[in-house]
Amino acid sequence: MREREDEWTDLMRSAISGDDAAYHRLLKAITPVLRAAARRGLARAGQPVDQSEDIVQDILLAVHLKRQTWDTSAPFAPWLFAIARNKLIDALRRRGRRIFVNIDDFAETLPGETPEPTASPGEVTAQLQALPARQRDVLQSIAVDSASIKDTAAKFAMTEGAVRVALHRGLASLTAKLRDR
Amino acid sequence: MDTDQLIRTLTADNAYRPRPIGLALMMALLAAAPVSLLIFFAELGVRPDVMTAMHNPFFDLKFAVTLALAASAIAVSLHLSRPEASLRSFGWWLLIPAGILVAAISGEMMMPQRTPMMTRLIGKNSVACMTAIPAMSLPLLVGALYGLRQGAPARPAIAGAVAGLLSAGLAATVYASHCTDDSPLFVATWYTLATAIVASVGALMGARALRY
Numbered sequence: 089m090r091e092r093e094d095e096w097t098d099l100m101r102s103a104i105s106g107d108d109a110a111y112h113r114l115l116k117a118i119t120p121v122l123r124a125a126a127r128r129g130l131a132r133a134g135q136p137v138d139q140s141e142d143i144v145q146d147i148l149l150a151v152h153l154k155r156q157t158w159d160t161s162a163p164f165a166p167w168l169f170a171i172a173r174n175k176l177i178d179a180l181r182r183r184g185r186r187i188f189v190n191i192d193d194f195a196e197t198l199p200g201e202t203p204e205p206t207a208s209p210g211e212v213t214a215q216l217q218a219l220p221a222r223q224r225d226v227l228q229s230i231a232v233d234s235a236s237i238k239d240t241a242a243k244f245a246m247t248e249g250a251v252r253v254a255l256h257r258g259l260a261s262l263t264a265k266l267r268d269r
Numbered sequence: 270m271d272t273d274q275l276i277r278t279l280t281a282d283n284a285y286r287p288r289p290i291g292l293a294l295m296m297a298l299l300a301a302a303p304v305s306l307l308i309f310f311a312e313l314g315v316r317p318d319v320m321t322a323m324h325n326p327f328f329d330l331k332f333a334v335t336l337a338l339a340a341s342a343i344a345v346s347l348h349l350s351r352p353e354a355s356l357r358s359f360g361w362w363l364l365i366p367a368g369i370l371v372a373a374i375s376g377e378m379m380m381p382q383r384t385p386m387m388t389r390l391i392g393k394n395s396v397a398c399m400t401a402i403p404a405m406s407l408p409l410l411v412g413a414l415y416g417l418r419q420g421a422p423a424r425p426a427i428a429g430a431v432a433g434l435l436s437a438g439l440a441a442t443v444y445a446s447h448c449t450d451d452s453p454l455f456v457a458t459w460y461t462l463a464t465a466i467v468a469s470v471g472a473l474m475g476a477r478a479l480r481y
Contacts, residue, residue: 103283112280119272145275150481152279154421156287157351170353174423174481213270230281231274237281256285259278267480 092117093165100164104155115148122147122172129176135183142211147175149212149263178267215265223258226251287419290350294343294416298439301412305405305440313401313447322451330373331445331456338366338464339438342431346413349428350420356427363434373453392450395459401444402437402463403470409436410471414478421481429475433468440467 096114103111126140126147150171158167216224222244229240237255241248270278288296322328341362348359382389392398413432422428441460450456 108280108283111283115276115279141272144272148275148279154481156289157421166353170423171421174352216270227278231270231278234277255282259282
């Protein structure tokens, strides 16, 4: 477990210094852990576990947009679990439950436990439709059509810089919509 | 959008570097400061006898208290902007200004005084103090919350209250140069009340503004 968390810390350090592949690996690596914890939290609150993927996506967006609050000299896992716990509490509260979420829900996930997503998540997809056209197009091109920034720029006759701005603004407003819904 | 697609999208945005929170907070405060200073110079202004007042240690102590409040609240604000942080490890910093104030009160108690204690405590400027500090704090508070939105506080209301403390500390520093009441008893009463008002407003605003 400690080994796994040290690996996360290393990956996040590389990601912050510009290594996109490390960032991708990190997000892939934390997702099953977040999924298992979200499921456990929902189950304990007596909620259907098939909503866990929405919570996972919520957490991933927050990790992405708040990564500057992680102190690169500190271990990554406590920071991650604090964000995850906060988002899980938010999600349960929105569903009308006040519940105590144990931070060990996250830390105790066994490395071998890798649940697959149960249902396709709906909340991010729904909010995506509410974004300004340009942001939505760029997000869809990169997310759904797996186009690169360069290809997306060519497709919409934008500069790569403009695509990057639209992408980041899109992710930020998506998160704001999810939070304030 | 399934989670793999989301992860790919986040990875594509990895090049985006958000501003560090310390910098965001500083810039937001610098942008808000002129508004507070405008309120100060339009409505109050520096007291006319400021050159002689500077030789009075109790005049100078007001600035020690308010600057200590501003500085410690800035440090605690930056700490609380991290999701895994709590008041437990850094909260005692906020006791520094209170400690200076207690020391100043005991210092004044030991000196012979011409005016009775209650007169010094009530002073002449309590109403001005209670209006000016919150009024000058408000632009700074809005700025501070704007800057701190970059952060991810676990308890947005508490982070908002500390943002209120920092704005009140800065506003009170400027206000102290206008106020002719220099007794630490006056400061402990009215400055503290004004600061508490701003901290409550900060908690209310922060609970909404600082959610992430």
